[in-house]
Amino acid sequence: MEWSEIFTAVGLGVITLVTRCFFFISDRALPFPSWAQRGLQYAPIAALAAVVVPEIVVSQGTLMTTWQDARLFGAAAGAGFYFYRRGKGQAVLGTIIVGMAVYLPLHVGWGW
Amino acid sequence: MFFDPANFRHPAFRQGMVDTLKVAPGIWAWGLMTGVAMVQAGLSPAMATLMTLVIYGGSAQLAAIPLLTAGAPVWVILTTAFCVNLRFAVFSLHLRQYMMAWPRWQRLSIGYFIADLNYVQFVHAYPQPSEDSDGQRSEMAYLSGNCFLNWIGWQIASLLGIVLAAQVPLQWGLGFAGVLALVGILCSLSHTRLRVVSLAVAGAAAVAAFGLPLRLNILVAIAASVAVCLVMEQTSLANNEASS
Numbered sequence: 001m002e003w004s005e006i007f008t009a010v011g012l013g014v015i016t017l018v019t020r021c022f023f024f025i026s027d028r029a030l031p032f033p034s035w036a037q038r039g040l041q042y043a044p045i046a047a048l049a050a051v052v053v054p055e056i057v058v059s060q061g062t063l064m065t066t067w068q069d070a071r072l073f074g075a076a077a078g079a080g081f082y083f084y085r086r087g088k089g090q091a092v093l094g095t096i097i098v099g100m101a102v103y104l105p106l107h108v109g110w111g112w
Numbered sequence: 113m114f115f116d117p118a119n120f121r122h123p124a125f126r127q128g129m130v131d132t133l134k135v136a137p138g139i140w141a142w143g144l145m146t147g148v149a150m151v152q153a154g155l156s157p158a159m160a161t162l163m164t165l166v167i168y169g170g171s172a173q174l175a176a177i178p179l180l181t182a183g184a185p186v187w188v189i190l191t192t193a194f195c196v197n198l199r200f201a202v203f204s205l206h207l208r209q210y211m212m213a214w215p216r217w218q219r220l221s222i223g224y225f226i227a228d229l230n231y232v233q234f235v236h237a238y239p240q241p242s243e244d245s246d247g248q249r250s251e252m253a254y255l256s257g258n259c260f261l262n263w264i265g266w267q268i269a270s271l272l273g274i275v276l277a278a279q280v281p282l283q284w285g286l287g288f289a290g291v292l293a294l295v296g297i298l299c300s301l302s303h304t305r306l307r308v309v310s311l312a313v314a315g316a317a318a319v320a321a322f323g324l325p326l327r328l329n330i331l332v333a334i335a336a337s338v339a340v341c342l343v344m345e346q347t348s349l350a351n352n353e354a355s356s
Contacts, residue, residue, distance in 0.1 A: 047199030053315030
């Protein structure tokens, strides 16, 4: 392990700390315009979707060109289970289990 | 912070851990595969261990791996990780109203540990910030328990992945369990019509702008989606939403 590698790892750790604490590092009052307050309704789900959706539909740097991809079916089955199960508990756990139950046979067995 | 007895002796600490367990298998599988992926990409086990212990962020680590093995400049790696982590900055804006009741060192020492799951479960358990100190202690205890179990589970799974890297084929795609955990979290957030719009616009924009360097597609997606939703809020759709 070289010094440059250690420096990069520590730098990435600092990025974790700074981004996760970004808006509560300072003790000073934060001007909070009303549009920002309203935007807070939509920004968290947008920020998460911007990371997750490409994980499902992007392959080799662009939008996938085939529907024969196990990720599509796994994610659809997982989300479908969530809305079927919503409000009855363990919905997120079920999303993971049902999604993997569809994904693994298609991906490992079928080669999608 | 979870080393504080005032937090780990509080009943809410246990409740926080119980809630983490609901999503834990996905998180552990994701941690395991992040460990496997780092070693199989050619990082030394020592570097992979250091990254796991110091960075504690699966998506940022996975984004950094190809850049590290390609010998990209440090600033490129750090900027990319910052963009991938932008969602945490958005979460921190929401969490600010809960956090400012605490001194800075306490805010930073718990803030480092707040991953996607912890943010979503915390604001679900405590939709409104407490005004009194008992309620604030309960919030901090819950958050500490929730973060603690997620962190320890992730670390054990990742270190196991580093050790077992030769035995677990990356081709199985077990890391997809982490994506599914985030899909479940996305579903749990999408309970108004405009939030579904936000998800769709951000997802489409992130894919359309995927070619941008430094993962700037994520910044573009957040900006586009919030702008679209704020405009739509002013239209009749918002009125329907309010009355439904």
